[in-house]
Amino acid sequence: MACSILLFILSYRVYTRIPTLCMYQYNDNDQTIIEERVVQFRGQTERFLKGELNEDQFRALRLMNGLYIQTHAPMLRVAGPYGLISAKQLRKLGDIAKNYDKGYAHFTTRQNIQFNWPELAKVPDILAELATVQMHAVQTSGNCLRNTTTDHLAGVCKDEIEDPRPTCEIIRQWTTFHPEFAYLPRKFKIAVSASAQDRAATQFHDIGVHIVKNAAGEIGYRILVGGGLGRTPIIGEEIRPFLEKKHLLSYLEAILRIYNLYGRRDNKYKARIKILVKETGMETFRQQVEAEWNAIKDGMELSDARFAEIKAHFTDPAYDKNAAADTSFAAHLEQNSAFATWIKFNTKEHKMDGYRAVFVSLKAPDSPPGDITDACLYAVADLADEYSFGEVRSTHRQNLVLADVKQADLYALWQKLSALKLATANIGTATDIICCPGLDFCALANAGSIDVVKEINQALDDIDYIHDLGDIKINISGCMNGCAHQSVGHIGILGVDKKGVEWYQITLGGSSENEAAIGDRLGPSVARDEIVPAITTILEVYTEQRQEEESFLTTVKRVGMTPFKEKVYANH
Amino acid sequence: MQIIKDKQIVENTYRYLADDESLSNGNITVSLARWLQEKAQLLSHNGQVGLRLTIEDDVTLIADDLNKIALLELNFPAFTDGRLFSRAKLLRIRFGYQGEIRAVGNFMLDQVFYLSKIGVNAFHLNNEEQLPVALATLDDFSISYQ
Numbered sequence: 001m002a003c004s005i006l007l008f009i010l011s012y013r014v015y016t017r018i019p020t021l022c023m024y025q026y027n028d029n030d031q032t033i034i035e036e037r038v039v040q041f042r043g044q045t046e047r048f049l050k051g052e053l054n055e056d057q058f059r060a061l062r063l064m065n066g067l068y069i070q071t072h073a074p075m076l077r078v079a080g081p082y083g084l085i086s087a088k089q090l091r092k093l094g095d096i097a098k099n100y101d102k103g104y105a106h107f108t109t110r111q112n113i114q115f116n117w118p119e120l121a122k123v124p125d126i127l128a129e130l131a132t133v134q135m136h137a138v139q140t141s142g143n144c145l146r147n148t149t150t151d152h153l154a155g156v157c158k159d160e161i162e163d164p165r166p167t168c169e170i171i172r173q174w175t176t177f178h179p180e181f182a183y184l185p186r187k188f189k190i191a192v193s194a195s196a197q198d199r200a201a202t203q204f205h206d207i208g209v210h211i212v213k214n215a216a217g218e219i220g221y222r223i224l225v226g227g228g229l230g231r232t233p234i235i236g237e238e239i240r241p242f243l244e245k246k247h248l249l250s251y252l253e254a255i256l257r258i259y260n261l262y263g264r265r266d267n268k269y270k271a272r273i274k275i276l277v278k279e280t281g282m283e284t285f286r287q288q289v290e291a292e293w294n295a296i297k298d299g300m301e302l303s304d305a306r307f308a309e310i311k312a313h314f315t316d317p318a319y320d321k322n323a324a325a326d327t328s329f330a331a332h333l334e335q336n337s338a339f340a341t342w343i344k345f346n347t348k349e350h351k352m353d354g355y356r357a358v359f360v361s362l363k364a365p366d367s368p369p370g371d372i373t374d375a376c377l378y379a380v381a382d383l384a385d386e387y388s389f390g391e392v393r394s395t396h397r398q399n400l401v402l403a404d405v406k407q408a409d410l411y412a413l414w415q416k417l418s419a420l421k422l423a424t425a426n427i428g429t430a431t432d433i434i435c436c437p438g439l440d441f442c443a444l445a446n447a448g449s450i451d452v453v454k455e456i457n458q459a460l461d462d463i464d465y466i467h468d469l470g471d472i473k474i475n476i477s478g479c480m481n482g483c484a485h486q487s488v489g490h491i492g493i494l495g496v497d498k499k500g501v502e503w504y505q506i507t508l509g510g511s512s513e514n515e516a517a518i519g520d521r522l523g524p525s526v527a528r529d530e531i532v533p534a535i536t537t538i539l540e541v542y543t544e545q546r547q548e549e550e551s552f553l554t555t556v557k558r559v560g561m562t563p564f565k566e567k568v569y570a571n572h
Numbered sequence: 573m574q575i576i577k578d579k580q581i582v583e584n585t586y587r588y589l590a591d592d593e594s595l596s597n598g599n600i601t602v603s604l605a606r607w608l609q610e611k612a613q614l615l616s617h618n619g620q621v622g623l624r625l626t627i628e629d630d631v632t633l634i635a636d637d638l639n640k641i642a643l644l645e646l647n648f649p650a651f652t653d654g655r656l657f658s659r660a661k662l663l664r665i666r667f668g669y670q671g672e673i674r675a676v677g678n679f680m681l682d683q684v685f686y687l688s689k690i691g692v693n694a695f696h697l698n699n700e701e702q703l704p705v706a707l708a709t710l711d712d713f714s715i716s717y718q
């Protein structure tokens with residue numbers, strides 16, 4: 001929130017270069033579709049306000065346009081297609097936060113952006129504004145095909161087989177306004193990963209697409225199905241080990257058709273595809289899908305030309321070949337330990353020598369996780385233009401990434417981010433918490449979550465201690481719908497309701513990465529005033545129990561629940 | 573009563589024939605049960621035959637008869653139930669059905685566009701006054717990705 005004071009400093013920046021974007025740019029067709037959508041939704045909203053559409057009908061229609069009705073006001077979820085946002089788009093989000101909301105926006109765990117206070121009658125105007133920068137809220141909620149997500153380091157990390165973004169874009173187009181799959185039993189989420197390290201939680205998606213290489217060296221897809229979080233967290237299972245790239249859409253279509261036809265519609269808590277797969281059994285489910293796929297695949301092949309055309313949007317930006325020759329970076333690292341720490345935690349190595357990917361932490365101790373002010377949106381847009389080819393990404397843990405920063409620029413960028421309070425060196429640590437809106441905004445909540453995060457931050461106000469704890473993922477949800485993925489947090493906190501009082505259940509050992517696991521319950525839930533002490537106790541037990549460099553997750557696996565349980569419940 | 577058919581508002585020419593009603597001349601719709609029992613008589617009557625399908629009906633039972641049936645009515649149990657979207661699509665692509673597919677029952681006019689994209693070419697709305705609006709929605713999108 002300190003951003004406004006600093007905005008004038010940043011406005012001194014010189015527009016030295018307006019970068020050419022290396023992300024998908026709408027063609028005329030894309031633009032036409034999105035503009036026609038705005039007109040369509042404006043008509044639907046007007047008919048609702050005139051009483052020509054009833055609540056139920058309008059609910060289905062507005063949800064498919066990202067519009068929830070919440071505790072205080074509607075909530076509008078804007079799509080961030082696989083997390084890519086241009087500086088221009090970020091400024092537009094800033095405008096919307098400023099003009100239609102209370103001056104801030106919220107980044108979600110699925111790379112989308114939420115506004116908590118728009119006025120229903122003005123939503124069509126917001127959509128019209130978004131359409132001017134190739135953005136929309138299409139299918140960001142409702143029982144339909146949702147925004148496809150991927151690795152926030154796509155295209156710049158060292159460990160990927162190929163850039164997953166063209167695949168994401170092909171899926172984005174196919175899912176957008178798919179006429180057959182708009183009234184599914186339940187929502188449907190697809191995530192794509194192309195690297196050894198899964199940073200997109202693909203094992204917890206309805207479909208996980210892994211870009212893989214087979215024994216013959218050909219690149220294709222490994223397809224997982226039936227993963228999901230929410231009330232019944234389930235790890236996705238492999239349905240096909242290798243799919244030729246040309247068959248991507250026919251295979252997805254076959255899975256969706258089987259799901260649409262046979263998924264349960266009698267009980268919304270059993271309606272996700274994970275339940276269908278479990279109840280049918282993977283073998284039978286696979287046979288059904290493959291039979292359908294065999295019938296449609298020849299008519300739906302993707303040509304090499306199509307891949308090439310999409311791929312052409314994701315060329316490398318104009319990297320400086322001599323970026324690694326810079327010596328100032330090493331000097332700053334040596335002279336400034338705060339900078340060195342930030343580099344260690346908030347930046348990642350890059351496929352190009354002399355570049356790093358920079359995380360913009362939206363987890364400052366006193367700010368709700370994932371929230372960002374309009375002033376900061378503008379400021380980050382400017383920083384993206386200045387230092388990272390005009391592009392920003394949002395991450396699955398509710399932070400932002402400037403993916404292509406030259407090492408020579410890191411020091412200046414760090415200073416500017418610090419002034420904006422966006423440089424808390426806590427990425428991947430105990431205060432990089434995923435948090436849902438909880439009682440503050442959500443009508444379904446049992447318990448508050450944002451304040452618990454704030455108190456955890458207060459309890460852990462020693463950054464050296466946080467760094468010493470290392471890689472710890474704490475996730476907190478206000479109810480069992482699990483929007484903040486508590487079941488796969490290394491430490492999961494779940495708000496439960498006991499006779500109208502807020503209680504919290506703790507799980508340990510979950511993970512949404514390669515070693516996917518659902519956390520185990522530590523014991524009985526704890527009261528509101530005990531939850532923060534319980535978390536600090538768990539962290540202390542870890543520091544006592546760990547061997548050498550052992551991570552929190554490894555320690556939990558090795559020592560089990562007992563030592564944690566004993567200390568947390570010692571006074572009961 | 574009017575309906576939308578092939579992008580026009582036209583008069584419905586079919587009469588609903590209840591299972592216990594005797595056969596009469598002219599276009600009629602019948603239930604699947606009646607079709608299975610009286611196929612021969614139905615086909616020899618003077619007029620076309622349409623089938624009223626519910627969500628429970630198994631279309632494979634009539635796979636071989638489809639070229640003799642001029643109309644298939646798909647009766648939506650609830651607008652949120654998307655199964656008929658896939659069924660309609662399969663009738664066209666898997667069973668090669670060429671006749672009229674008409675949506676009836678509990679769907680809403682805001683679904684008419686999508687339904688038109690997957691092979692439904694006729695719409696019977698519960699509220700006839702909405703026909704002009706529904707017709708206009710057929711032009712909501714000029715382009716599609718699929």
Ligand code: HEM
Binds near residue numbers: 075
């Ligand atoms: C405040 C309004 C919100 C409401 C009413 C809401 C409601 C829900 C419900 C009912 C579910 C369970 C769906 C199911 O299991 O089928 C769910 C899941 C989820 N929500 Fe939210 N949510 C809200 C905000 C958020 C926010 C702010 C985020 C991101 C930070 C989010 C991300 C998710 C995710 C990732 C899931 C898990 C989906 C899965 O199982 O794969 N939601 N939400």
Ligand code: SF4
Binds near residue numbers: 446482484
């Ligand atoms: S987890 Fe529950 S409380 Fe939190 S946002 Fe989701 S539905 Fe609301």
